């Protein structure tokens with residue numbers, strides 16, 4: 001079912017209210033999501049992106065209700081990832097010679113995934129443009145590593161629409177499509193979660209790209225993303241947020257993350273929290289048990305934090321695997337300018353806090369000296385050490 005975006009531009013994507021996760025189980029989806037594709041019908045008919053393979057039949061059927069597929073003059077593949085290109089093989093079977101505009105890296109990712117080197121690729125780079133009639137042009141802007149090497153955005157002159165693909169998107173189902181229609185609280189939560197969990201490692205590039213886009217001084221009336229809402233009400237608000245988030249963003253928040261087997265480490269976590277609340281009442285404190293909370297939500301809280309405290313008991317001369325796996329994910333995100341502290345209980349050898357310290361340092365955190373390493377269950381002196389952590393993190 002198509003939905004009007006503006007003038008001769010329609011949304012022809014898929015809204016999936018039942019999606020539960022993305023990127024394997026690496027990204028939790030709590031409020032549905034969408035794969036947004038767009039159809040432009042000027043003198044030329046242009047399809048911007050497609051949708052994930054499981055939806056390809058529905059996608060192509062819907063498209064055929066609107067147009068004869070043979071009237072598509074060309075396709076723009078802003079990003080080769082399968083959620084946006086997965087319907088290309090089925091579509092190209094129907095219209096095999098249709099040009100596909102993408103970056104040089106787009107040819108590599110699409111060929112690597114679909115094994116069709118014979119597709120009619122038209123390689124574009126930043127500043128290249130193509131006339132689509134009625135005085136309008138599509139202008140291409142490479143978005144290298146935002147978030148794949150092949151990513152690009154496409155700007156439609158005249159209607160002033162930036163088809164930004166994954167940038168500025170959210171995994172969030174918005175039936176009415178537009179940001180002004182969406183539940184605002186959820187929209188911003190999801191936009192932040194998307195940035196924190198997907199774009200944080202590329203923050204220096206986000207900053208540069210936003211500056212580049214701002215310098216172009218393009219009139220932007222609409223930012224048409226590839227997931228979640230389309231920004232039409234004050235569309236630059238999300239660009240400004242990205243600029244803020246890209247600069248080692250932090251709020252006055254400390255997040256305590258732990259796992260435990262018999263709750264000793266949990267007691268230390270709560271002592272650290274209550275001490276922070278006492279020492280620094282303006283600081284927001286949150287506590288998460290890694291095994292019970294959503295790991296992407298925890299990561300979003302880490303993104304907002306100036307410091308974290310991480311706890312695990314010693315297990316098998318190391319740490320709990322739940323904490324180890326989470327630390328691998330933490331390292332991938334390349335956080336900067338955040339403090340950390342470590343804590344945890346042990347029974348005999350006590351390597352846990354050392355392992356946590358090493359892994360956090362390796363993930364780019366400044367680990368404070370204060371730590372709470374506690375033999376069996378915490379006693380008064382262990383709680384004092386936990387208080388020492390709170391003090392060091394609040395300084």
Ligand SMILES: Cc1cc2nc3c(=O)[nH]c(=O)nc-3n(C[C@H](O)[C@H](O)[C@H](O)COP(=O)(O)O)c2cc1C
Nearest residue numbers: 261262263264265313316317345346347348349350
């Ligand atoms: C399966 C298992 C393996 C453990 N391995 C170690 C170990 O290698 N070294 C150590 O010092 N303690 C080890 N312990 C002891 C725990 O660290 C200790 O019970 C600690 O108090 C548990 O903390 P918790 O209450 O936060 O779960 C192990 C405990 C279990 C259940």
